[in-house]
Amino acid sequence: MTSADENLQREVAALLVDSLNLEIAPESIAPQAPLYGEGLGLDSIDILELALVVSKRYGFQLRSDDENNVRIFSSLASLTEHIAAHRTL
Template identity: 45%
Template sequence: MNALQQDIAQLIIDTLNLEDVAVDDIPPDLPLFGEGLGLDSVDALELALALQKRYDIRIASDSKDARQHFTTVATLAAFVQAQQGACAS
């Protein structure tokens, strides 16, 4: 797990108050919803807001494309990197 993935995993834990979960409990390829970490749509909204604030990025809430970025920590990290790269251009 790279530094950004670890930071995002910690952000998930802190934002959603997952008291019994450690960063190491969230591998980069663990599904965040359903049988994986078990997040729901309210969690996704809270997480989206936290990601926008932490990384100064924009996430379109009405976009179906946004859903694919919330699949795993790895996909979130790739999305954050892409957004930060786009903002820097």
């Protein structure tokens, strides 16, 4: 992972914590830990809120009907990878 990738991952972790008002430190989110359910404990409403914040912050649309959402939101690492590949801002 490059330093730019690491910086983006830290930025996305902070965005996740701030936007969802989580009571954890961004650096405590394990990159491969699941965001949904057992891992970080996010639910479908949290994922929708996160998708909206990510869309606004990085300038691309995350759609609720995207067949790749399970993969995109599976972990901090996968979300960061998707953002890196699609961001316009």
